[in-house]
Every structure is written in structure tokens, then in C-alpha cells.
Amino acid sequence: MKNRRLLIxxxxxxxxxxxxxxxxxxxxxxRPILTVSGKIGVKNAGDMARFDMKMLEALPQQTFTTTTPWxxxxxxxxxxxxxxxxxxxKANGQTISAVAINDYKISIPMGDLKHKPIVARLLxxxxxxxxxxxxxxxxxxxxxxxxxxxxxYYERSIWQLKALDIQ
Amino acid sequence: xxxxxxxxxxQRRHWxxxxxxxxxxxxxxxxxxxxxxxxxxxxxxxxxxxxxMWQAYQLERELSRLEQALHDAEMAPQRxxxxxLAERYEVFLSRIDLLTKIPRRDLLESxxxxxxxxxxxxxxxxxxxxxxxxxxxxxQQATSLQVLNGQIDLLTPILADLTRxxxxxxxxxxxxxxxxxxxxxxxVIGMAAVQALVMLLFVGLLVRHIRRQQRQxxxxxxxxxxxxxxxxxxxxxxxxxxxxxxxxSHEIRTPFQGLLGMLNLLGEAQLTNVQRDYxxxxxxxxxxxxxxxxxxxDVSTMxxxxxxxxxxxxxxxxxxxxxxxxxxxxxxxxxxxLNVYAAAxxxxxxxxxxxxxxxxxxxxxNNAIKFTAEGSVMVEVARTGTDGGGVSxxxxxxGMGMDEQTVSRLFTRFYQADNSLRRRIGGxxxxxxxxxxxxxxxxxxxxxxxxxxxxxxxxxxxxxxxTTEPQESLLSGSELAGxxxxxxxxxxxxxxxxxxxxxxLEKMGHDATFCENxxxxxxxxxxxxxxxxxLDYHMPVLDGxxxxxAIRQLDGPAxxxxxxxxxxDVVNDTRKRALEVGVNEFTSKPLQAEDLQRALRRCGLLDxxxxxxxxxxxxxxxxxxxxxxxxxxxRLPEVPAAVPPADDIIDTxxxxxxxxxxxxxxxxxxxxxxxxxxxxxxxxxxQALADGDREAVHYNAHKLKGTAMLMxxxxxxxSAAVIEDQSKEPGQPLHVSLATQLxxxxxxxxxxxxxxxxxxxx
Numbered sequence: 001m002k003n004r005r006l007l008i009x010x011x012x013x014x015x016x017x018x019x020x021x022x023x024x025x026x027x028x029x030x031r032p033i034l035t036v037s038g039k040i041g042v043k044n045a046g047d048m049a050r051f052d053m054k055m056l057e058a059l060p061q062q063t064f065t066t067t068t069p070w071x072x073x074x075x076x077x078x079x080x081x082x083x084x085x086x087x088x089x090k091a092n093g094q095t096i097s098a099v100a101i102n103d104y105k106i107s108i109p110m111g112d113l114k115h116k117p118i119v120a121r122l123l124x125x126x127x128x129x130x131x132x133x134x135x136x137x138x139x140x141x142x143x144x145x146x147x148x149x150x151x152x153y154y155e156r157s158i159w160q161l162k163a164l165d166i167q
Numbered sequence: 168x169x170x171x172x173x174x175x176x177x178q179r180r181h182w183x184x185x186x187x188x189x190x191x192x193x194x195x196x197x198x199x200x201x202x203x204x205x206x207x208x209x210x211x212x213x214x215x216x217x218x219x220m221w222q223a224y225q226l227e228r229e230l231s232r233l234e235q236a237l238h239d240a241e242m243a244p245q246r247x248x249x250x251x252l253a254e255r256y257e258v259f260l261s262r263i264d265l266l267t268k269i270p271r272r273d274l275l276e277s278x279x280x281x282x283x284x285x286x287x288x289x290x291x292x293x294x295x296x297x298x299x300x301x302x303x304x305x306x307q308q309a310t311s312l313q314v315l316n317g318q319i320d321l322l323t324p325i326l327a328d329l330t331r332x333x334x335x336x337x338x339x340x341x342x343x344x345x346x347x348x349x350x351x352x353x354x355v356i357g358m359a360a361v362q363a364l365v366m367l368l369f370v371g372l373l374v375r376h377i378r379r380q381q382r383q384x385x386x387x388x389x390x391x392x393x394x395x396x397x398x399x400x401x402x403x404x405x406x407x408x409x410x411x412x413x414x415x416s417h418e419i420r421t422p423f424q425g426l427l428g429m430l431n432l433l434g435e436a437q438l439t440n441v442q443r444d445y446x447x448x449x450x451x452x453x454x455x456x457x458x459x460x461x462x463x464x465d466v467s468t469m470x471x472x473x474x475x476x477x478x479x480x481x482x483x484x485x486x487x488x489x490x491x492x493x494x495x496x497x498x499x500x501x502x503x504x505l506n507v508y509a510a511a512x513x514x515x516x517x518x519x520x521x522x523x524x525x526x527x528x529x530x531x532x533n534n535a536i537k538f539t540a541e542g543s544v545m546v547e548v549a550r551t552g553t554d555g556g557g558v559s560x561x562x563x564x565x566g567m568g569m570d571e572q573t574v575s576r577l578f579t580r581f582y583q584a585d586n587s588l589r590r591r592i593g594g595x596x597x598x599x600x601x602x603x604x605x606x607x608x609x610x611x612x613x614x615x616x617x618x619x620x621x622x623x624x625x626x627x628x629x630x631x632x633x634t635t636e637p638q639e640s641l642l643s644g645s646e647l648a649g650x651x652x653x654x655x656x657x658x659x660x661x662x663x664x665x666x667x668x669x670x671x672l673e674k675m676g677h678d679a680t681f682c683e684n685x686x687x688x689x690x691x692x693x694x695x696x697x698x699x700x701x702l703d704y705h706m707p708v709l710d711g712x713x714x715x716x717a718i719r720q721l722d723g724p725a726x727x728x729x730x731x732x733x734x735x736d737v738v739n740d741t742r743k744r745a746l747e748v749g750v751n752e753f754t755s756k757p758l759q760a761e762d763l764q765r766a767l768r769r770c771g772l773l774d775x776x777x778x779x780x781x782x783x784x785x786x787x788x789x790x791x792x793x794x795x796x797x798x799x800x801x802r803l804p805e806v807p808a809a810v811p812p813a814d815d816i817i818d819t820x821x822x823x824x825x826x827x828x829x830x831x832x833x834x835x836x837x838x839x840x841x842x843x844x845x846x847x848x849x850x851x852x853x854q855a856l857a858d859g860d861r862e863a864v865h866y867n868a869h870k871l872k873g874t875a876m877l878m879x880x881x882x883x884x885x886s887a888a889v890i891e892d893q894s895k896e897p898g899q900p901l902h903v904s905l906a907t908q909l910x911x912x913x914x915x916x917x918x919x920x921x922x923x924x925x926x927x928x929x
Contacts, residue, residue, distance in 0.1 A: 069218065072270045102229065102258045130257030132264060149209070160258060 025088065028052035033135050034085075034119075038097075038166035041090030049089040053121065053135065059084045062118045066143040069154055070133070077120035077139045083113040086166070093166035098138060101130060101160040108138070108156045115140055115148060119161065133159035189369075193362045200351050200358075207347065219269060223333035226262040227326040233259045234319045237312055244306040253302035256295065263288055266329075274340050280332040284325050291318045405470075409741075412467050419460055422892055427453055429885075431815060462597040469604050476520040476608055480637040483517050483558070484509055487548050490528045497536050504543035505532070512550050517558070517631035523605050524629075530598045531562040531613075531625050539566035542622075551628060560627040569617040577615060578603050602627075653677040653698040653772055658688040658714065659733070660706050661873050664758070666837060668701070670829045671760060685709025689717055692725045699772055701754075701763075704734035704741075712748050719749040729770040733758055758877075760824065814881075816912070817919050821879030841874055842917060848874060849883070849913050852890070856906040864901065865894040882912040 025044040032050035043049050059080035067074045086096070096108040108117075120137040121127065128134025137159040142148045177185075236255045240247035266272070267285065275281045295318065298311045305311060430450050438446065468474040491507040498505035528546075535544040542565030551557035569577070578599050603613045610630030617623035655677050659665045665681055672679040680697070682688050684706045692700070700718070702711040709717065715730050731752045732745050742753060752766040767773045826834060844850040848871045855863035868891035875883040886909040893901060 069270065070265060070268070072268055072272070101254055102261075130254060131260030133261050160261065 025049055026055065028055060030054060034161065035163040036085070036089045036091070036166065037163070039091060039093040040166055041092065042088065051085070053127075056080055056085070056119065056121055056136075059088065062116070064118075064141045064144070066139070066141055068139075068142060068157075074143070076122075076124050077118060077137070078122035078125065079118045079120040079136070079139075081113075082108075082117045082119050082138060085119055086113075086164075089166075091166040095167045097165040097167060098156075098158045098161060099163040099165070100158050101162050104158060104160070106156055106158050112140075112153075112156065115145070115153075117141075117156075130160060136161040189365055192365065193358060196354065196358050200354055203347075203351060207344065211344075219266070219271065219275060219333045220330075220337050222262070222266040222269060223326075223330040226259075226266050227323075227330050229259040229262045230319060230322060230326055234316070234323075237315050237319070240306040241309065241312045241316070244309070247306035249302040249305045252305055253299050256299050260292065263292075271340070274336040275329075275333060278332045278336070280325070280328045284329045287322055287325050291322055294318055409467060412464060415460075419456075422889065423453070423457065462601060465601050466597050469601070474604075474608070476523060478518050478520050480516050480634050481519045481521040481524070482515065482636075483513055483519070483548070483631070484515065486521050486524055487528070490525055490532065491546075494529070494532045494536065497533065498544060501536055501539075502541065503536060503539055505536070505546070506543060507546040508548070510547070510549040513548060514550065514558070514631070514633040516634045516636050517556075518634050519609070519629075519631045523609070527602045527605055527627060528560060530602045531560070531627065534598065535562050535564040535566065535623070535625070539564045539622075542566070556630050556632045558629045558631050560629070562625045562627075563622065564624075565622045568619040568621050568623055569615075570619050574615050574617055578613075653767070654696065655679045656688060656691055656697045656700045657681050658683070658685055658701070658706060658711075659703045660684060661703075661870065664703075664873060664877060666833075666840075667825070667829075667877055668758060670833055671758065671763070674829075675760065675764070683707075685711070685714030685717065688714055689721070692718065692728065693721065696724075697728060699729045699731060699767065699770060701731050701733055702750075704732055712745060712750075715745070715750050716748045729772060731763075731766045731770065816880070816882040816915050817923070818879030818881055819923065822923065825878055837878070838920070841871070841878075842913065849909070852887070853906060853910060853913075856890070856901060856909070859901060861894050861897065861901070865891060868894060880916050883909075883916055886912045 025042045027044045028050050030052040032045075032052050034051040034056065035045075035048050036051070037048040040049055056079065061078055062081055063076060063078045065074050065076040082096075094110055096110065097105065098108055099105050117138055117140045120139045121135060123132065123134075123137070128137060137157070138161055139157055140148045140153045142153070233255050236252055240252055266275075295315055298308075298315060299305065427450075430446060430453065433446055434443075434450075465474070487507060487509050491505070495505055532544065532546060544565075545561075545563040547559075547561045547563075549559050549561075551559045599613075606613050606627050606629060611628040614626045614628075615623060616626075655672055657665070657668055657672070657679055659668060659681065660683050669679055669681065680691060680695075682691055685702065686708045688700060688702065689709075691697075702714055704711040706714070711732050711734070715732070718728065718730060719726055729751045730749065731754055732750045733754050734741065734745075745753070752769050754762040754766045764773070829837065839847060841847050842849050848867055852864065852867040852871055855867055868887045872884055872887035872891055875881075875887060886905070890901075890905050890909065893905065
């Protein structure tokens, strides 16, 4: 499938390449860890889109080190941009309702994407088990802007993320 | 000891430094406190300190949920999902790190509850981890579930304890923050106090400075008051001196005229040679005295700055010749050669004050003759410079000369080169000072070079503008009128003067109204319009100056009327005072047609003739400018050899003027008021003398003197003046010779009058 995508991409050129991910999203091969539902254009499991760790790893990765209220020293986060994850499912809503394994729930406005939050999957280059807020953790680059260092963004930094509902 | 800085001496640099230090002292700590507060707020938001409570609570809650899940699995193992159970366990574990790795965990770490919880949790994890390793099978292993439940039961009260402890930790944190804030508040208050103190210090310094300045200002004001008082006093003293000089000039001149007259009369008598010699000495002394008097008057007018040059077109060569002619006599008497050279290219006519020019030359040449025992005196008059208008007069002598010290003090007042000569040579010592001042007024100066035993050279440089020969213009009757018909108000108490003025003004074509004193003049002015007021200086009720002041205080156009003061006062100080009160012009007394004409013209009441009148120059002894000692011989009409006898008795020119002015009958009437008994002033005076009525003598002598001055009866002026003077001192008896002399003068005057009047001869 991947080859075919590349082939078609090569044949159809740059313009078509943009629309290409909308056409297909592989079904997760491993245990899915993130479910995206709601107003999305690409699905791979009924009405939803599911990701396993490999699929998230395949997206472009970002890395930054920042101080947080949850660790007593700066730590390094790695993972795809939240925007890239949403682009992969062609999300077109106004708000993201994020849900954690521990049933924590928070709304993230689409506008927040400009702050470049990531869906972190590595902490200090190591995968995060659930007991260490894993496997996924939405993190804002707090050190890049004082604007981010307040409870609004700390609340939106949801760990043990398991689902996103686009509204 | 602390000494306060003197703010008055502070420069801008000092102020800048002081203000910078003040700002640094007060603002730096404030800034530091602000920065601390910002840090504190940042710390609170970054570290989410209050989340300790939340995390502790969440941990406890997650434990409950795990307990619930385990309990559910125990109840229905077949429905339970081992992985879900494991996930719940993992979530619980994640809560442990969230609490124990929180940045401000120090708030909690020190408490026993925390240590105990940590220990128990570690124990729980050690026990539970192997059990959850095979999560899929866990629901079916009842013993494992029991173990876990037992562990959880142990953990529950410990975590509840931890939650309470967290609550207290947060409270402690708040206390800590409050303490910090309180400390910062105290700091701020302390800073404010320091600021206030520094401000107070500055204000104190400023107040002190202002006080000091005020005191200084008051001192200055007092000083200024004192100075202006001192100035007023000095001016008053100076004024007093001027008045004294004016009086002195009158007091000395009047008897002086008598003295000279008597000396001249004495010269006519039969005298022995010795007596004639005595007489000559007396006459010389009198002339010298007159010179000294004139010098003193010169200096006084120069000092008050009122001396003015009367500049008119002057024939320079004539002036030089006149001076030479007079000085040759003195040089010859001493056996000296006097050589006067006037350069060929000398300007013919220059604008100059001829009297003053002569005075300078007389002084220098006279000095040269005085201080030269033998040899010669050489005078050179030449043109200097090419720009025109420069004239130099060099006087060279072969006299005793002077050393440098003497030369340097030469122009100081009353200084004479050789004190031993003083008695022999005489002089006031004012001559050189006067000459130099005059030269400076003429835009030049006097320089001296001298060598003891060789001689001295005095060089005068003057700026005299070259001019053309003026055209002679004679005053005719119509010119006298000046083309305008003026309404003149005259205030004059002397009846004869009044009559004379009436005739004069009528002759000039003006309309005259008369009154006797200033008060009447004021009343008339308010009733009808006039063009000009002639005020006598000395009047009863209100004198000339007081009347002028009152006129200027009037309402309406009357206050703007031109005022001409008629005065015999020759001292400029009187004029200065008169100008101050608002007098426009002056004429001398006795009033003369030309003087009045000139005064009216200066007032702008008559048209200016095209040319200045060259014929009019100062030629009377009573003129406004006193003459120098060295000019006196030329000016005194009493010099016997040069004057015919008739001129000694009557000033024929003055009398001719009066005659030309008056119709015959008026003149006759005027003469009758002087001579004819029983009303004639002369007659009444003689009668009063005979009666010994001192008051009547004084009054009539004054009256006769005034009339005689007006008519030019010189002899009678002299006798009347002597009588007036003598009658003033009550202690002295009136000498019978006074009456004899007066009688004699009256007869002589009448004799000359008979010769003069054509109509009397026919």
C-alpha cells in the first residue's frame, strides 16, 4: 500500500499529493492507542480513526526541552505536532475534546495549534509507560513563551491521552 | 561635624549627581522588590504549588478506583479485563510520581506522613508489580487479588493522612508567601521613609538657602536704600553748592561791579604816582578775583554736566590773532618773545565755540608766559590729519619744565607745578583742568611733554568741522516779528519791567496780557487761551518754578502751554531744576529782543530763519557762560583806557535798543518814572536815604537797579547795587556818601542822556 501511495503520488504530482492522505489511512497493525472521532475526513475504523504507536512515529517528529509544573527539572519531549495528527485525519472542527485514560477531559481550541503543541510519545528519548503519564502526552513548549506558562495551558496539557473528539 | 552644603555654589553637575544618587537610593530597592514579586508570581504559576493538594487528592481517589476495579474483578472474575485492571494500576502509579516529583515537594517531604506514605507506596509497588506482570491472568487469581486488596486497605488511611498533610503544606506555603509579602511591604515602607527623609533634608536645605537669599536680598535692599539716601544727600549737598555758587556769583558780582566802577572813577581823579600805583594794584587784584570766580563757575557747570558749547561758524585766524594781540602785552612785560604761527593751510571758517577756544589758548599761553623766566614762547596752529576738521595748537616754551611726576599730576584739580611759585604767580589751579575738559568736549585732548630746565610743549588737538563763511543777516523789525502773531501771558511784578515788556512785545507784533504773580497767571490761563507764558523767576506769591509746576498740573490744553522763564540766574543748575519742573525755554534778564526771539523760536512758536545768526554771540558779562580769568580783560567794559567815559555811565547799545523799541512818549514816561520827583524811583530812593528808612531804601534801590539794568544805566546800576547791598545789613549805618554817589551818578546819567537823545537836543 505504501508503495502504491508513493507511485500514485509520483504520478499525480504535487497538487494531488496534498489530498492523498485523505484518501487512505492504514488500519493500525498493533494495539491502537489513540482514537480520533467527530468531524474528520479520514477514517479507518468505522466512524473513527485509530492510531497505533507506529503510525504516530511515522508522522514528522518534533523535539523540545521545557520546564513543567510536573517535573522538578526540564525534560525533553518528542512526538508529532498535534496539528499533524489532526491533518492526518483531515479534522475540520473548532474544538478538540481530549480524553485521558484516567477519564480526565479537557477542551482544546483549534487556535492553540499555533502554539505548536505536540503529542509527545517519548520523554527524555524513552517511551512513557502509563505510570509515567504515558503513552501519549499533549505538551506545549512552555519555555518558548511566557504566555503559555499559566493554568489554562497547563490544564490543556493532557497526559495518558487516549482519544480526541473533534467538534 | 556635619556642615550643610551651600546650595548657592552648586553647579549643574552637582545637581545632576545629587538627583542621580537620590533616585538610585530610592528606586533601586523598589525595583528589586518589584522584581522579587514578579519572580514570586512566576514561581506560583510555573510550579502550580497549590496542585499539591489536588495531586494528593487524585492519588487517593485513584487508589479508590483501583480498589473498586479489583473488588469488581474479585466479584466477577470472568467478566473482568486483566489489561484494563493493569491500566488502572498504571494510572494509579502515574499519580505517585505526580505527587512525589512535583517541584515544590519540599513543602511535603519533611512531614512524617509523606515519609510513611512513600515507604508504604514503595512496598505496595514492590508487591503489586509482579502480580500485574501477567495482567491477563490476574482476575482469575483470587489470592493475588486478596493480597492487593490487603495492601490497598493498609494504604488507604496513609494516603488520607497525606491529603490532610498536603492541605497543611499548602497552608504553610501560603503563610510563607504572606510572610514574604509582609517583609516586602515593610521594606517598601522603609524605603518610603528613607525617601521622605531625604526629601525633607533637601527641602530643609532649600528652605535654608531661600532664607539666606532673602536675608541677602534684604541686606542688598537696605544697602541700596542707604546708597540712594547717600546719593540724595550728596545731590542735595551738590545742589546746595550750586545754589551757593549761584548766590556767590550774584553776591560777588554786584559789589564787584561797584568796586570796579569806583576804581575807575578814582582813576579819573587827581592822584599821586604812588596812589596811582596802588590803584593799579587794586584793579589788577579785582580782575584776578573776577577770573578766579569765573574759573570756579566753569568747574561747577562742568561738574554738573550742564556746560554746553555754543558752536557757530568761527573765523579761526581771527581768533588766533585776537589771542596773540592780547598775550603779546603780557609777554612783552616779562621780556619774552611770543611768536604765533598760523599755518597757511589752516581752515578759514570752522564750527566752534570761539569763547571757549580762546579760553583754551589763553590758558596755555598764559601758563607758558607765567612759567618762563627768559627765552620765548612759540605757538603753532596747524591743520592735522587728512580727514578734515582736525586742528592742533602747540604751545612751546623755554621755561623751567617739569619732571615726569609733575606732568602726571598736572591736570589734577588745584595742583600747581611749583608751590613756591604759587604766591608769586597766583592762579586757581583750575585752568588746565578746565582747558582739558573743554578740549575733550570739542572731540580732542591736551598732551604734554616736558623736560626740567629745557621747557614744556602743550599740544591741543581739536575736531573742528570746516565750514563756509556765513552770510550776514540783520534783524529788521519785520523779522523780529517772525511772521506770527502770538498771544503772550506775562507774569512780572516789577512795574517798569512790565511796561518795557509790553512795549517790546507790541513792537514784535504780539498780543500781551499781564499779571503780577503766578497765581494770577494760573487764573488767566484757565480762563482764556494763550500761546506762551513768560514767567519771572522771582515773583511774590508764586515764583516762576512753582507756577510752572502748577501749570503742568492743570487740566486740559492749558497744561501743555510753552513756558519761558525770565531769569538773571547764570548758573546752569537753576536751569536744570527749571527744566525738571517743565520750563521750555529761558531768556536772560533784563529781557532783550533777540533773546526773546530766540526763545520763542526754540519753543517752535516762530519760524526758524534759514541761517543761524552769526551776529548773535555771547557778548554780555551777564551772559550764560562765565568767562575765564584770562579773558576777563577783553570782556570787562570797565577797562578805563579802552572805554570812553560815556560808555562807563550808559551802555549806549542797550539804551539804543530800548530807544528803538519804544515810541518817544513811552520812553519819556519811562524816564520820568526813574528821575522825576516826586514819584521817580531815583528821587524816592534819595528821599529814603535822607530819611534813613532802611526798608524803603532797600526796596527802592532794588527797583532802581532793575530799571537801570533794563535801560543800560551802568553807573546807576552800580550805585543802586551798593546801596541795596548795604541796606541789607541792619547793623550798619547807611553812609552819607552813598547818597552823594547816587546823586552824582544820576546827574551824570541825565547829562549823557541829553547828549544821546536827538529829540532832547532839538
